[in-house]
Amino acid sequence: MSERRTSGGAPPDGRGNDGASRTLSAVARHRRLNRVWHNPSGLRGASAVNHTVVGKRFMATALFFFFVGGVLAMLIRAQLATPDHSLFGHELYNQFFTMHGTVMMFLFAIPFIEGLAMYLLPKMLGSRDLAYPRLSSFGYWCYLFGGLMLLASLLAGVAPDSGWFFYTPLSSKHYTPGINADFWLLGVTFVEISAICAAVEFVVSILTVRTAGMSLSRMPLFAWYILVTAFMMLFGFPPLILGSILLELERAFDWPFFDAARGGDPILWQHLFWLFGHPEVYIIFLPGAAIVSTLVPVFAGRPIVGYTLTVASVISIGFISFGLWVHHMYTVGIPHLALVFFSAASMLVAVPTAVQFFVWIATLWQGRPRLELPMLYLFGFLVVFVFGGLTGVMVALVPFDWQVHDTHFVVAHMHYVLVGGLVFPMLAGIYYWFPLVAGRRTFPGLGAIAFWLIFIGFNVTFLIMHFTGLMGMPRRIYAYPTGLGWDVPNLVSSIGGFVMSMGLLLVLIDLVLSWSAGRPSRRDPWNAGTLEWALPTPPPFYNFASQPAVSDRNPLWLDSSLPARIAAGQGCLPGDNAVQQETLGVEMISGRPNKLVVLPRPSWLPLWSGMAMAGFFLLVLAKLYWLASIGLAAALCVFLRWGWENGARRDPGDMRDGLPPHHVADDAPGPLGVIFTLVADATFFASLLFGYAYVWLIAPGPTPPSLAEPNLAALLAAGALGAAWAAVILGERALVATRQVNFDLFMLASAGAGIGAVAATAAAFPHMPSPTSHAYAAVVAMLIAYVIFHVVVGVVLSAFAFARRRSGFVSVYRRIDVRVCRIWWIYTAATGLVTLTAVFAVPGVVPA
Amino acid sequence: MSHARPLRTIALTAVGLIIWSICFVVLYAALSLGCAAGLHEWSLFGVRALNVILGCLWLVHFGLLGSAFLVLWRTQRQAQAASERFLVRLTCMLIVVGSAATLWVGFPVLLLPACA
Numbered sequence: 001m002s003e004r005r006t007s008g009g010a011p012p013d014g015r016g017n018d019g020a021s022r023t024l025s026a027v028a029r030h031r032r033l034n035r036v037w038h039n040p041s042g043l044r045g046a047s048a049v050n051h052t053v054v055g056k057r058f059m060a061t062a063l064f065f066f067f068v069g070g071v072l073a074m075l076i077r078a079q080l081a082t083p084d085h086s087l088f089g090h091e092l093y094n095q096f097f098t099m100h101g102t103v104m105m106f107l108f109a110i111p112f113i114e115g116l117a118m119y120l121l122p123k124m125l126g127s128r129d130l131a132y133p134r135l136s137s138f139g140y141w142c143y144l145f146g147g148l149m150l151l152a153s154l155l156a157g158v159a160p161d162s163g164w165f166f167y168t169p170l171s172s173k174h175y176t177p178g179i180n181a182d183f184w185l186l187g188v189t190f191v192e193i194s195a196i197c198a199a200v201e202f203v204v205s206i207l208t209v210r211t212a213g214m215s216l217s218r219m220p221l222f223a224w225y226i227l228v229t230a231f232m233m234l235f236g237f238p239p240l241i242l243g244s245i246l247l248e249l250e251r252a253f254d255w256p257f258f259d260a261a262r263g264g265d266p267i268l269w270q271h272l273f274w275l276f277g278h279p280e281v282y283i284i285f286l287p288g289a290a291i292v293s294t295l296v297p298v299f300a301g302r303p304i305v306g307y308t309l310t311v312a313s314v315i316s317i318g319f320i321s322f323g324l325w326v327h328h329m330y331t332v333g334i335p336h337l338a339l340v341f342f343s344a345a346s347m348l349v350a351v352p353t354a355v356q357f358f359v360w361i362a363t364l365w366q367g368r369p370r371l372e373l374p375m376l377y378l379f380g381f382l383v384v385f386v387f388g389g390l391t392g393v394m395v396a397l398v399p400f401d402w403q404v405h406d407t408h409f410v411v412a413h414m415h416y417v418l419v420g421g422l423v424f425p426m427l428a429g430i431y432y433w434f435p436l437v438a439g440r441r442t443f444p445g446l447g448a449i450a451f452w453l454i455f456i457g458f459n460v461t462f463l464i465m466h467f468t469g470l471m472g473m474p475r476r477i478y479a480y481p482t483g484l485g486w487d488v489p490n491l492v493s494s495i496g497g498f499v500m501s502m503g504l505l506l507v508l509i510d511l512v513l514s515w516s517a518g519r520p521s522r523r524d525p526w527n528a529g530t531l532e533w534a535l536p537t538p539p540p541f542y543n544f545a546s547q548p549a550v551s552d553r554n555p556l557w558l559d560s561s562l563p564a565r566i567a568a569g570q571g572c573l574p575g576d577n578a579v580q581q582e583t584l585g586v587e588m589i590s591g592r593p594n595k596l597v598v599l600p601r602p603s604w605l606p607l608w609s610g611m612a613m614a615g616f617f618l619l620v621l622a623k624l625y626w627l628a629s630i631g632l633a634a635a636l637c638v639f640l641r642w643g644w645e646n647g648a649r650r651d652p653g654d655m656r657d658g659l660p661p662h663h664v665a666d667d668a669p670g671p672l673g674v675i676f677t678l679v680a681d682a683t684f685f686a687s688l689l690f691g692y693a694y695v696w697l698i699a700p701g702p703t704p705p706s707l708a709e710p711n712l713a714a715l716l717a718a719g720a721l722g723a724a725w726a727a728v729i730l731g732e733r734a735l736v737a738t739r740q741v742n743f744d745l746f747m748l749a750s751a752g753a754g755i756g757a758v759a760a761t762a763a764a765f766p767h768m769p770s771p772t773s774h775a776y777a778a779v780v781a782m783l784i785a786y787v788i789f790h791v792v793v794g795v796v797l798s799a800f801a802f803a804r805r806r807s808g809f810v811s812v813y814r815r816i817d818v819r820v821c822r823i824w825w826i827y828t829a830a831t832g833l834v835t836l837t838a839v840f841a842v843p844g845v846v847p848a
Numbered sequence: 849m850s851h852a853r854p855l856r857t858i859a860l861t862a863v864g865l866i867i868w869s870i871c872f873v874v875l876y877a878a879l880s881l882g883c884a885a886g887l888h889e890w891s892l893f894g895v896r897a898l899n900v901i902l903g904c905l906w907l908v909h910f911g912l913l914g915s916a917f918l919v920l921w922r923t924q925r926q927a928q929a930a931s932e933r934f935l936v937r938l939t940c941m942l943i944v945v946g947s948a949a950t951l952w953v954g955f956p957v958l959l960l961p962a963c964a
Contacts, residue, residue: 207858216858217934308934312941319865320949323872335963338879340956341872348952352945588854589931667854675855697884 024576026567029545033575037128037542040602047602049133050541051118054140056437058115061144065107067508068151072100074501077461081494083482093478094161095180099154101164102184105280106191107147109422110233113287114139114198116429117226119437121202123532124220126211126550128543128583129599131204131669134606134642139197141610146190149617153183160184163476165273165328166247168258168266173251179621185248186617192237192244193613199233200676202226204669207588208597211531212549212572215591220530220553221304224311225290228318229283234676235322236279238684243272246691246782252623255771255778257691264775265699267332268691274325275687282321282349284418285385286314288425289356292378295432296360298528299375300367303554306359313352313359320349330401339398346396350389357386372526373447377428380455381420388416391466406476409469412462419458427454427507434511435525439537440518446510453503460496464489523563529554534563546571547584585662585669595665596658600645609638640800646670647816649808664813671819678827685831688783692838695775704776705769710840713763718836720757724750724794725829728822731801738812740805747802750825754795757832758788764840783835790828797821861939863916864946871909871950875957878905883963898962906954913947 024032039048048054075096079087088096118136122129130136153159160180162171171181206227210219246257247269256262258269297304304310323345330339360382369375391413395401404410434442468489473480480486524533533556535543548571552558559565569576572584572593585595616631647663662668696704731746761784771778801817804810810817859866882888882898890897920943924936 215929215931215934217931308937308941312938312945315862315938315942316865316945316949319862319869322869323953335879335883337956337960337962337964338876340960341876341879341953344953344956345872345949348949589857589935590929591931672855698880 024569024574026545026569029567029569029574029576030540033542033545033578034540036575036578037540037581039541044602046607047604049137049600049603049606051122051130051133051136052539052541052543054133054136055115055117055119057140058111058118058143060115061140061147062108062112062115065103065147065151066112069100069103069108070501070504072096072103074497076100077494077497079478080480080490082491083480083487085479088478090478091161092157094163094476095154095157095159097476098160098163098184099150102150102160102188104418105164105284106188107143107150109284109418110195110280111143111147111191112426113229113284113422114143114195116426117202117229117287118198120433120532121205121223121226122209122583123436123535123539123543124222124530125206125209126214126531126544126547127205127209128547129209129581130201131209131597132201132673134600134603135197135201135673137603137606138609139194139201141607142197142613143191143194145610145614146187146194146617149190149614149621150183150187153180153187158183165277166269167273168247168250168269171247172258173254181251182248182621185244185251186621189241189244189248190613190617192241195233195237196677196680199230199237199680200673202230203234203676204672206230208585208667208669208672209583210586210591211544211547211584212586212593213591214550214586216589218550218553218591221293221307221310222290222530225286225293225314228314229286229290232279232283232286232318232321234680235683236276236283238276238680239272239687240276242684242687242691243269243276246272248620249778249782253772255781256775257695257778259775260699260701262772262774263695263699263701263704264778265694265701267329268694268699270329270332271325271694272687272691274328275322278324278328279321281417281421282317285421286317288381288422289314291425291429291432292360292381293356294530295374295378295428296363297367297554298432298526299370299372299378300363301370301527302363302367303529303557304359305362305366307553310356310359313355316352317349320345320352324349327396327401330398331405336398343396343398347393350393350396353389357382373442373444373451374428374432374526376448376451377424377431380451381424381428384416384420384424384455384458386420387463388413388418388420392417404469406474407469408465408473408475411475412465412469415458415462415465419462424454427451430507430511432526433532434514435521436532436535436537436539438515438518439521440514441521441525442510442514442518446506446513450503450506450510453506454500455503457496457498457500457503461493461500462496464492464496468493524556529557531555534566536567542575542581544571545569546574548572582661584659585665585667587667593659594667595660595662597662597669603645605638605642605645609635609642612638636796640796643800643817644804644809647804647809647814651811651813663816668816670816671823674820674823678823681827682831685786685834688779688786689834689838692779692783695779696843699775702774705774706843710844711764711766713760713766714836714840717757717760717764718833720753720760721791721829721832724753724757724791724798725825727753728798728818728825732815732818732822735805735810735815735818736812743805743818744802747798747805747821750821751795751798751802754791754798757791761787761791761832761836764836780839783839787828787832787835790824790831794821794825794828797824857935861935862942863939864913864943865949866946867909867912867916868946868949868953870912871906872953874905874909875902875954878902879962888961888963896962899957902957902962906950906957909950909954910947913943913950917943 039050039053079085079093158178158180160183162176162181166184169175206223249255250257256264258264258266293304324342326342327346395413431442431447468486471485473486521537523537545567546569548562548566555562581599582596584593585597586592587594612631612635616628619628619631652661652664727746727750731743734742734746769777771781798821801821804817887898888896892900920939927933927936
């Protein structure tokens with residue numbers, strides 16, 4: 001990898017170039033950069049990791065799943081169009097509505113957002129790629145294989161059929177004995193890995209991989225929205241991953257987490273699911289709002305009114321939306337005071353949402369709005385989402401929610417929020433950025449007709465559905481008798497649904513036609529101010545011939561000659577002497593360049609690791625657990641190989657005149673990515689502790705058995721964890737002091753202490769009852785497994801750092817491997833000690 | 849510069865909402881555990897003990913919010929660059945939001961019986 005300090009001898013701020021390199025013409029510079037950033041085509045294209053390629057793959061795959069979900073919706077509407085209709089029986093209908101929700105939420109909405117953000121972020125932030133291109137690619141393969149797994153279940157007639165939020169005990173083994181539920185639990189977990197990868201990618205890229213001068217206060221609002229969304233994903237998805245693992249363990253091994261007869265509680269599933277499920281609504285809405293906040297200023301012809309206020313409202317939504325999860329559980333029997341907490345928070349979240357609406361209205365009011373096609377879709381968004389927001393406040397009120405719970409009113413509300421919050425902004429965004437992606441314009445007449453079909457069709461379908469719900473029609477029934485007053489509204493809803501589908505089909509036709517036969521687009525056809533429009537259309541893989549130094553939130557409005565100057569190499573890292581893929585890394589707050597992030601070439605490793613993970617999940621699905629462990633081991637080998645390719649075997653030379661490559665920088669992306677991965681991991685752990693406390697103190701049923709008395713082995717386990725932690729810290733100090741032999745010994749000591757910790761933890765439970773006997777025993781077993789898993793990974797990391805030092809990848813300057821190891825051991829020791837305290841010490845103080 | 853300082857600065861921008869989150873979780877957890885332990889059946893000077901505990905926990909968070917605002921007030925003069933001033937403004941706004949949210953979500957502990 002890179003031993004070079006910089007490309008083209010850039011000065012410390014990464015700006016400018018020497019005289020010699022400026023002699024290249026724009027075309028020659030383009031050719032040179034194109035050679036360096038070349039991506040293979042055909043079958044070899046599967047190895048591409050460039051954000052433009054991976055982003056487009058995500059979006060195209062998500063749109064395919066949108067089509068699948070749409071077809072399922074039409075089947076549902078065809079079934080409900082008339083009373084006593086029996087196009088298909090209840091078994092198939094259950095699969096269709098479950099898969100409609102699952103596909104739309106997990107395989108369309110989130111992945112489309114991920115793809116859009118992957119494609120746009122580097123272009124908007126003035127960089128050449130994201131921080132971890134291979135991670136994005138790995139995430140895509142996890143998403144694709146997980147999605148195909150779910151789709152295969154549908155084609156085989158064994159699709160999940162317990163509803164998209166999968167309540168227990170309906171989804172438990174007793175009531176859903178087949179493989180249907182396992183497809184959901186494993187497929188969704190697989191896809192969620194992709195979401196966590198994307199979230200880590202976005203947070204680190206937004207914070208550290210921007211162009212020169214792009215401080216946090218100058219960042220496009222789109223990036224702020226995605227930053228908050230990515231944090232929400234890190235905190236929101238782990239509870240669902242945990243819930244899915246627990247339910248799969250219950251189904252596969254009879255560990256009774258949700259079985260009330262053995263100390264579990266089905267309500268625990270609802271808590272874990274909605275801890276994810278409600279923030280999920282905002283995870284979907286915020287990127288939609290990001291599109292709105294990007295487009296409104298462009299079509300108003302002025303900067304957004306209240307930039308800081310908008311950022312504050314987005315962050316507020318990010319936090320408050322986590323305080324709403326119980327508003328899906330008002331009917332389960334929770335104390336009134338607790339209901340009021342959640343009802344208050346549910347109403348509260350409307351305030352920052354409304355602030356954004358006022359910001360958009362004020363921006364339009366202050367500007368000179370142009371009604372172009374994307375703006376038409378934004379008006380659709382404004383109308384539909386406001387309506388969904390208002391019914392959201394209605395269902396936030398406990399007495400009203402009790403009346404409409406599980407009726408079609410809630411179905412209508414949810415579609416107003418999700419279609420209004422994502423689909424309309426998404427379509428606006430597609431029409432807005434299509435010229436950038438394809439280099440061509442769409443057909444405005446076709447797009448306008450499509451809009452009116454979608455808008456009218458949507459409202460005909462779902463507006464009337466509120467009344468169907470108020471008349472008492474429950475959701476998820478596959479047939480209904482005539483004479484209840486539901487006949488006409490259902491027929492109207494079905495007609496509306498098909499009208500909407502025609503509109504969406506017209507959008508598809510428009511895009512396909514325009515891609516091949518649309519009028520070529522000039523650069524920046526909307527007179528926008530953000531950096532992506534400084535690029536040629538369609539953009540090259542390297543994005544910017546030179547990275548612009550910015551001093552404003554709308555650089556193109558400030559300087560219309562910027563695209564020409566970028567092409568002429570007058571920005572940072574002109575790349576005239578480029579031999580490797582690199583982009584500027586910046587200080588998080590100020591945006592001052594402080595390193596060069598060296599990026600990987602196309603690689604097969606993401607595909608191999610995705611395939612290994614797919615093998616693991618498929619073998620678990622087939623209940624071939626020993627073989628599945630081989631799949632997991634294969635994935636570990638690929639990940640180690642992946643890690644081995646990073647870094648350099650020599651220290652860089654004199655860095656006085658340039659920026660250091662990232663592998664010697666103190667704030668390299670690698671350790672930062674580990675920190676944010678551990679944020680998600682810590683949320684998983686906190687959710688598990690919540691489950692532990694819930695089963696121990698709250699769940700009905702038999703009293704938890706006494707499992708563990710404090711003993712010597714537990715003390716030894718705690719001591720070994722502390723020793724592993726200390727050994728890594730001492731090892732890093734030895735490395736800094738250039739005592740490399742000591743470093744090696746400390747790394748081996750940390751690995752040895754880890755092995756000791758595993759043995760002592762296993763010995764600390766001499767009289768452990770079977771996890772199948774009581775939910776408390778099961779959740780304690782899960783905690784122990786969590787700790788042991790982390791210790792084993794820690795041992796591997798210590799051995800890896802040892803081997804890397806021996807191979808010359810680690811030095812006093814190049815310490816990324818050691819820092820990753822240190823961060824991991826600190827986390828592992830901390831969670832291990834918390835677990836041992838929770839299991840051994842707390843029960844003695846607080847009786848169940 | 850390592851990650852620690854800028855990351856801490858960025859994280860502290862949301863201190864107002866972090867305190868609100870803690871308050872929310874503490875109130876809900878204390879209510880659930882208090883009800884499970886039967887604390888609602890006790891009374892202090894004619895007032896339900898669990899409501900008193902919840903009220904005290906609620907007030908503690910206002911103390912934290914006030915402290916956060918004071919610290920911000922003292923440090924804001926050091927902010928020189930535009931990006932630092934932006935973060936100070938943002939922090940201030942989010943402390944106000946956190947305070948309003950804490951007030952709004954918590955005041956029912958003064959009005960409603962805890963475990964009904």
